[in-house]
Every structure is written in structure tokens, then in C-alpha cells.
Amino acid sequence: MRDFHHHLLLFLYLFLLSLYQVTLTAPKAVHHRCRDDQRSAFAQLQENLKFPESFSNAELWDLKTDCCSWEGVTCNDAGHATQLDLSFASGEDGDSVSLEKPNLGMLFQNLSFLVELHLDYVNISAQGSNWCEVISQVLPNLRVLSLSNSSLSGPLCSSLLKLHFLSELDLSQNPELSSISPSFLVNSSNLETLDLSYCGLNGSFPNNIFRFPKLQSIDLSENLLLSGQLPEFSLNSSIQYLSLKNTNFSGNIPLSISNLKSLNYLDLSRCKFYGVIPPSLANLTQLETLDLSFNSFNGSIPPFQRDGVANLAFLSLEHNQLNGVLNSSLFTLPSLQNLDLSSNQLGGQLDEFSDASSSLLIIELSNNNLSGSIPRSIFNLPSLRELNLLYNKFSGPLKLGDFKNQRDLVFLALSGVSVESDNRSLAYVQLATLYLPNCNLTEFPNFLKNTEQFDWSRSFQQQNSRLCAQLDMENNSHHIIPFPQSC
Numbered sequence: 162m163r164d165f166h167h168h169l170l171l172f173l174y175l176f177l178l179s180l181y182q183v184t185l186t187a188p189k190a191v192h193h194r195c196r197d198d199q200r201s202a203f204a205q206l207q208e209n210l211k212f213p214e215s216f217s218n219a220e221l222w223d224l225k226t227d228c229c230s231w232e233g234v235t236c237n238d239a240g241h242a243t244q245l246d247l248s249f250a251s252g253e254d255g256d257s258v259s260l261e262k263p264n265l266g267m268l269f270q271n272l273s274f275l276v277e278l279h280l281d282y283v284n285i286s287a288q289g290s291n292w293c294e295v296i297s298q299v300l301p302n303l304r305v306l307s308l309s310n311s312s313l314s315g316p317l318c319s320s321l322l323k324l325h326f327l328s329e330l331d332l333s334q335n336p337e338l339s340s341i342s343p344s345f346l347v348n349s350s351n352l353e354t355l356d357l358s359y360c361g362l363n364g365s366f367p368n369n370i371f372r373f374p375k376l377q378s379i380d381l382s383e384n385l386l387l388s389g390q391l392p393e394f395s396l397n398s399s400i401q402y403l404s405l406k407n408t409n410f411s412g413n414i415p416l417s418i419s420n421l422k423s424l425n426y427l428d429l430s431r432c433k434f435y436g437v438i439p440p441s442l443a444n445l446t447q448l449e450t451l452d453l454s455f456n457s458f459n460g461s462i463p464p465f466q467r468d469g470v471a472n473l474a475f476l477s478l479e480h481n482q483l484n485g486v487l488n489s490s491l492f493t494l495p496s497l498q499n500l501d502l503s504s505n506q507l508g509g510q511l512d513e514f515s516d517a518s519s520s521l522l523i524i525e526l527s528n529n530n531l532s533g534s535i536p537r538s539i540f541n542l543p544s545l546r547e548l549n550l551l552y553n554k555f556s557g558p559l560k561l562g563d564f565k566n567q568r569d570l571v572f573l574a575l576s577g578v579s580v581e582s583d584n585r586s587l588a589y590v591q592l593a594t595l596y597l598p599n600c601n602l603t604e605f606p607n608f609l610k611n612t613e614q615f616d617w618s619r620s621f622q623q624q625n626s627r628l629c630a631q632l633d634m635e636n637n638s639h640h641i642i643p644f645p646q647s648c
């Protein structure tokens with residue numbers, strides 16, 4: 162009891178203390194008064210903006226009120242605007258605001274205190290490629306520059322170098338930026354986030370940028386003509402997000418990728434990478450997404466296992482030249498949802514496994530050289546929605562009833578395995594696609610007749626005359642569409 166009182170007193174004391182501190186440190190409601198030079202800059206800006214039809218109120222700001230209270234504007238204590246965000250002004254249906262006959266230098270000359278400038282979706286194409294020089298000259302304090310989808314023209318200038326404090330640069334969705342100079346951002350070592358996705362960049366990406374110690378996120382995806390290589394990474398790298406999807410990046414993944422201890426998203430899909438995938442990738446504990454699909458990697462799959470990549474949710478290595486055996490421990494990764502290893506040269510047998518992952522939704526292993534029987538442990542994956550084992554060398558037999566506990570199964574594709582349809586009524590009414598070429602199915606799986614979602618047009622192709630005859634008989638049922646060409 163005494164203890165309880167002590168605790169209560171202590172609690173009250175701490176509570177009052179924290180209350181006291183909160184009142185002391187709470188920001189005072191400072192009223193920033195808009196300075197005249199700021200107001201006049203914004204007035205000019207507003208005058209030069211052309212709004213889309215769908216923007217009901219073509220007055221963005223009421224000039225009679227304090228500019229520091231306007232939507233999209235933030236001021237410092239002295240009344241200088243420090244942030245301008247016009248992205249709210251773009252209309253629905255992608256109608257964009259545009260800055261018509263802008264002299265950006267003139268418009269922004271009084272706004273040199275800006276630390277953040279967001280003009281995403283504001284069409285500034287009328288500025289030509291000058292935007293880059295001008296912004297770099299006039300707004301030297303920028304930490305955040307965001308011009309996504311602003312119809313920018315290239316080339317990217319090297320003057321961005323003058324933005325010594327730049328930590329976030331988003332120029333994504335400007336497909337005409339074209340070339341990138343080797344000195345682009347060469348000294349911008351404060352950079353934390355860089356998004357140049359879908360910018361139509363060509364030439365060679367200056368890869369020292371990957372080595373900036375504060376860099377956390379870099380997205381260069383969807384630049385088909387952009388070439389480059391991954392650098393050696395050092396232990397002090399902060400990279401968490403790295404996407405080079407659909408670029409002309411090539412070469413090996415350096416072994417030093419294992420230094421990226423914070424990496425949680427790596428997408429190198431649809432590039433020209435080759436060589437062996439460093440086994441140490443399996444030790445990157447933060448990894449959640451790994452997409453290396455559509456490259457020319459060979460050698461074996463890194464030894465992913467529960468302790469190493471406990472957070473891995475998406476793993477795609479499809480369309481490479483991976484060989485070696487496929488270790489069933491992949492099916493036990495605790496967070497894995499989507500596993501795609503199709504179109505490689507993986508061989509050998511799949512071992513049975515315990516600890517079946519309860520998160521696995523999709524397994525794609527088609528177009529490999531896997532043999533032996535399909536491990537029965539597969540039927541213990543409780544959340545499985547899609548299983549594609551087409552075009553391997555698996556042997557049967559298998560019963561459709563084996564899947565009876567997998568209630569969420571919507572897609573099942575097997576080939577070259579003898580499958581028995583066993584006409585037990587099955588509960589998995591979700592099944593929408595059943596694709597069983599060369600499976601010697603002899604009996605029509607009756608349970609499918611009650612399955613509303615079943616897509617008869619795409620499913621069930623069979624090269625077996627006995628089954629075709631039976632399907633023909635079933636044709637009277639309103640659920641069954643006449644069977645395709647293979648009969």
C-alpha cells in the first residue's frame with residue numbers, strides 16, 4: 162500500500178513537471194506579419210499563373226490578408242517566406258496550373274529566404290531550360306526543390322551545385338530533361354533524397370552521387386537511355402531506397418552492397434546487370450523489397466533464410482539465368498508475400514519444409530528445371546493465393562483435393578504432372594483460374610460448377626480427349642462456356 166502511494170505521488174509529480182515543461186516550451190502563437198516585398202512577389206506570381214478550367218476559384222490568395230497565412234506559404238519569424246508549395250493548386254483530372262510568361266528570376270528575387278519550393282504539377286515549360294540556372298542563382302538557401310511533373314525542359318544544368326544546402330531534389334515525371342552533365346550535383350554532399358524517375362535522361366550517371374554519406378533515397382527508374390554502374394559502397398552509407406528499374410545500368414552488383422545496412426528497397430529490374438548476386442544480400446536485415454528481375458544474373462540464389470531477411474516481403478528474380486538448386490527455406494521466410502523465380506534455370510528437387518510461411522501469397526516458379534515430386538509442405542502455406550509451377554519437370558501424382566485447406570487460392574497452374582480431380586466437394590470457391598496443360602486430368606472437377614468467379618474462358622486448357630468429351634457434356638450447364646481450340 163505504501164508502495165502504491167509512493168508510486169502515485171511520483172506519478173503526480175512527474176505529471177505536473179511535464180505539464181510545466183509543456184507550457185514553458187510550447188511555441189508562442191507568433192503572428193508573422195507579411196512583409197511588403199514578399200507580398201508583392203506573391204502578387205506578381207499569382208498574376209502570372211494560369212489556372213485550369215476546373216479550378217473553381219482562380220484567385221489563389223486574397224491579397225488583402227496576411228501572406229504568411231496563405232495556403233502553401235510558410236514564413237519565418239521575421240516575415241520572410243521560407244516555404245512555398247503550389248502543388249495544391251493543380252486541378253482535378255490532371256489539369257495543371259501553368260506559369261505563363263514567367264521570368265522566374267524576377268518573380269523569385271524577393272523570395273531568397275525560401276528553404277522549400279514545391280511547384281509539382283505547375284507547368285513551367287514556358288521557361289525553357291532556364292529554370293535550372295535561375296532557381297540556382299536566386300534561391301541559394303533551398304533545401305527542398307520539388308518540380309515533379311512540371312513539364313521541365315533539359316538539359317539539367319550544373320548550377321544546381323550552387324545550392325549548398327540541397328537535401329531533397331525531386332524532378333521526376335519530366336520526360337524531356339535529356340542529358341545530364343558529369344558534374345551534376347558533384348558537390349551536393351548534403352543530398353538525402355533524389356528522384357529523377359521518368360525524366361528521359363540519357364548519357365552516363367555520375368556515380369559518385371551514390372556515395373554521398375547522407376543519401377537515403379535515390380530513384381532513377383524509367384530512364385531507358387541512362388547508363389551507369391553501381392559504385393563500391395562504404396559502411397557509412399545511409400541508403401535505404403534504391404531504384405534503377407528500367408534503365409541502361411549494367412555491370413555487377415558489387416560485393417560491398419552488403420555495407421548498405423539500412424537498405425530496405427532495392428529495385429534493379431529491367432536493366433543490364435549480370436554476374437552472380439552477392440550472397441551477402443541475404444544478410445541485409447532491413448530488406449523488404451528485392452527486385453532483380455529481367456537481368457542476366459547467373460549463379461545461385463543467395464542463401465535467404467529466416468534469421469537473415471526477416472522483413473523481406475517481395476522477392477523477384479524472374480527472367481535471369483540463375484541455376485543451382487532452390488532451397489525450400491525460401492518458403493519459410495516469415496514476412497515473404499510474393500516470390501517470383503520464374504524463367505530461370507533452377508534445377509533439383511524441392512525439399513519438404515517445416516515452418517511454412519503464413520504470409521506467402523504468391524509463388525511463381527514456372528519455366529525452370531525443377532524435378533521430383535511437389536513437396537506436400539506446399540499445401541501447408543495457409544494464405545496462398547497463386548501457385549504457378551508450369552513448365553518444370555515435376556512428377557505427380559497430385560490431387561486437386563490436396564489444396565482443400567487453402568481457401569484463398571485463386572490461381573493454380575500446373576503442367577506435366579498427373580492430376581486427379583477427386584470429386585470431393587472442395588470449399589475453395591475463390592478459384593478463378595485453373596490451368597492444367599498436360600496433366601492427364603480424367604474427370605471433370607465438379608466443384609468448379611459452383612464457383613462464381615471461375616473464369617472459364619482462360620482456364621482449364623487440357624490436351625486430353627477424354628476430358629474434352631466430358632466437358633462437352635457439361636456444356637449444357639449455364640456455367641460452362643464452350644471449350645477452346647485444344648479439344
Ligand SMILES: *[C@@H]1O[C@H](CO)[C@@H](O)[C@H](O)[C@H]1NC(C)=O
Pocket residue numbers: 197198199201202203205267268269270271
Ligand atoms: C521586390 O521587393 C521590392 C521592394 O518591396 C519591390 O519594389 C519589388 O517590386 C519586388 N519585386 C517583385 C518581383 O515582387
Ligand SMILES: *[C@@H]1O[C@H](CO)[C@@H](O)[C@H](O)[C@H]1NC(C)=O
Pocket residue numbers: 254255256310334335336359
Ligand atoms: C503529369 O500528371 C498528369 C496528371 O496526373 C498525368 O496525367 C501525366 O501523365 C503526368 N505526366 C507525366 C510525364 O508523367
Ligand SMILES: *[C@@H]1O[C@H](CO)[C@@H](O)[C@H](O)[C@H]1NC(C)=O
Pocket residue numbers: 257259284285286287312
Ligand atoms: C505545358 O504547357 C505547354 C504550353 O505552355 C503545353 O504545350 C504543354 O502541353 C503543357 N504540358 C502539360 C503536361 O500540360
Ligand SMILES: *[C@@H]1O[C@H](CO)[C@@H](O)[C@H](O)[C@H]1NC(C)=O
Pocket residue numbers: 322344347348
Ligand atoms: C567541388 O568541390 C571541390 C572541393 O571543394 C572543388 O575543388 C570543386 O571545384 C567543386 N566542383 C564544382 C564543379 O563546383
Ligand SMILES: *[C@@H]1O[C@H](CO)[C@@H](O)[C@H](O)[C@H]1NC(C)=O
Pocket residue numbers: 339340363364365
Ligand atoms: C541526349 O539527348 C539529347 C537530346 O535528344 C542529345 O542532344 C544528346 O546528344 C544525347 N546525349 C547522349 C549522351 O546520348
Ligand SMILES: *[C@@H]1O[C@H](CO)[C@@H](O)[C@H](O)[C@H]1NC(C)=O
Pocket residue numbers: 364385386387388389409411
Ligand atoms: C547501354 O549501356 C551499354 C553498356 O554500358 C552501352 O554500350 C550502350 O551504348 C548503352 N545504350 C544506350 C542506349 O545508352
Ligand SMILES: *[C@@H]1O[C@H](CO)[C@@H](O)[C@H](O)[C@H]1NC(C)=O
Pocket residue numbers: 374395396397
Ligand atoms: C565514409 O567512409 C569512407 C571510407 O570507408 C571515408 O573515406 C569517408 O570519409 C567516410 N565519410 C564519412 C562522412 O564518414
Ligand SMILES: *[C@@H]1O[C@H](CO)[C@@H](O)[C@H](O)[C@H]1NC(C)=O
Pocket residue numbers: 440441442443444464
Ligand atoms: C551473414 O552474417 C553471418 C553473421 O555475421 C555470417 O556468419 C555469414 O557468413 C554471412 N553470410 C553471408 C552470405 O554473407
Ligand SMILES: *[C@@H]1O[C@H](CO)[C@@H](O)[C@H](O)[C@H]1NC(C)=O
Pocket residue numbers: 436437459460461
Ligand atoms: C556467369 O556467366 C559468366 C559469363 O557467361 C561466366 O563466365 C560465369 O562462369 C557464370 N557464372 C556462373 C556461376 O554460372
Ligand SMILES: *[C@@H]1O[C@H](CO)[C@@H](O)[C@H](O)[C@H]1NC(C)=O
Pocket residue numbers: 464465466488489490
Ligand atoms: C537450405 O538453407 C538452410 C538454411 O539456410 C540450410 O541449413 C540448408 O543446408 C540449405 N539446404 C541446401 C540443400 O542447401
Ligand SMILES: *[C@@H]1O[C@H](CO)[C@@H](O)[C@H](O)[C@H]1NC(C)=O
Pocket residue numbers: 506508509530532554
Ligand atoms: C534439367 O535437369 C536435368 C536433370 O533433372 C538435367 O539433366 C538437365 O541438364 C537440366 N537442364 C537444364 C537446362 O539445366
Ligand SMILES: *[C@@H]1O[C@H](CO)[C@@H](O)[C@H](O)[C@H]1NC(C)=O
Pocket residue numbers: 557577578579599600601
Ligand atoms: C499422360 O498420359 C500419357 C499417355 O498415357 C503418358 O505418356 C504421360 O506420361 C502422362 N503424363 C503425365 C503427366 O502423367
